[in-house]
Amino acid sequence: MDDTQAHGAERHDRRIRSFSRRGSRLGRKYEDLLKTLGPKYLIDAPRGNAASSLAPDADIDLVAAFGRQAPLAVEIGPGSGEQCVSWALAHPDWNVLAVEAWHPGAARCVARIVREEAQNVRVLEADAAQALPVVFGLASAGIDDAARVRELGATLAAEHPGAANPRAREIWTFFPDPWRKKRHFKRRLVNDAFAGIVAGCLETGGAWRLATDWDTYAWPMRDVVEASAFFDNPFLGERPDEADEAGPGRGGFAPRWDGRVMTRFEQRGLQAGRNVHDVTGIRI
Numbered sequence: 488m489d490d491t492q493a494h495g496a497e498r499h500d501r502r503i504r505s506f507s508r509r510g511s512r513l514g515r516k517y518e519d520l521l522k523t524l525g526p527k528y529l530i531d532a533p534r535g536n537a538a539s540s541l542a543p544d545a546d547i548d549l550v551a552a553f554g555r556q557a558p559l560a561v562e563i564g565p566g567s568g569e570q571c572v573s574w575a576l577a578h579p580d581w582n583v584l585a586v587e588a589w590h591p592g593a594a595r596c597v598a599r600i601v602r603e604e605a606q607n608v609r610v611l612e613a614d615a616a617q618a619l620p621v622v623f624g625l626a627s628a629g630i631d632d633a634a635r636v637r638e639l640g641a642t643l644a645a646e647h648p649g650a651a652n653p654r655a656r657e658i659w660t661f662f663p664d665p666w667r668k669k670r671h672f673k674r675r676l677v678n679d680a681f682a683g684i685v686a687g688c689l690e691t692g693g694a695w696r697l698a699t700d701w702d703t704y705a706w707p708m709r710d711v712v713e714a715s716a717f718f719d720n721p722f723l724g725e726r727p728d729e730a731d732e733a734g735p736g737r738g739g740f741a742p743r744w745d746g747r748v749m750t751r752f753e754q755r756g757l758q759a760g761r762n763v764h765d766v767t768g769i770r771i
């Protein structure tokens with residue numbers, strides 16, 4: 488599929504996208520890099536009805552993709568890969584899967600992996616909301632209807648090839664696109680349907696870690712985790728926030744996780760005077 492066809496297909500996709508297609512063209516340097524080293528680090532999977540989606544029945548064998556079985560961390564929306572690559576280098580005994588919907592982002596992740604010689608990171612270029620159910624064989628794989636996805640929650644589809652994949656011990660959603668305007672809130676990645684998907688990909692006791700520099704996203708993130716039947720918030724009531732729309736005493740925010748590196752996005756938020764909130768959900 489060439490770029491024009493891919494973007495045409497995207498228009499026919501019914502899913503609400505949490506990412507934008509800004510600047511999707513790659514420079515020559517990245518094109519060449521993807522040609523030569525992409526096959527080693529990018530997970531090759533049959534595509535679905537849009538450039539960013541996977542075929543609902545795609546068989547992605549994570550043990551084969553990494554060449555070994557090891558504890559798994561998944562980063563959703565790694566951007567240029569600062570977090571996943573730095574963490575992978577510090578934890579060579581883990582497998583780290585980066586799921587990035589933005590083509591240049593996926594290419595930049597591969598470039599960083601190569602530059603920093605991280606052997607234990609693989610990149611999947613896809614919309615995580617659509618692709619994670621496929622990778623981990625959830626019953627919602629291939630379903631576009633948000634209400635139905637919400638209803639299916641973390642249910643495994645035993646017959647799906649992905650159901651055999653090891654579950655993740657860590658899943659990270661750091662600085663997801665904020666979609667600041669109220670009319671765009673529906674495009675935010677973190678919602679109750681997505682919480683069910685993340686829960687289906689995590690092992691019991693595994694952690695879903697989130698961070699944002701937008702208060703108006705931090706509060707609903709905390710609400711999504713606390714309202715979910717799949718997660719416990721170990722920091723209930725902690726670090727209350729005066730401005731919190733749910734009440735100044737509500738709290739529920741985690742301390743900064745020491746495994747989280749400072750990314751360009753976080754730096755920008757801090758320089759602009761915004762607060763960074765961390766939220767953690769532990770899979771029940």
Ligand SMILES: C[S@@+](CC[C@H](N)C(=O)[O-])C[C@H]1O[C@@H](n2cnc3c(N)ncnc32)[C@H](O)[C@@H]1O
Pocket residue numbers: 505506507563564565566567569586587588589592613614615616660661662663664665676750751752753
């Ligand atoms: C604001 S950037 C933050 C990047 C990185 N986490 C950081 O802290 O520097 C958000 C990233 O998430 C990606 N993204 C948004 N929605 C996504 C989705 N549904 N699946 C995968 N990646 C997504 C965007 O393309 C973008 O690279």
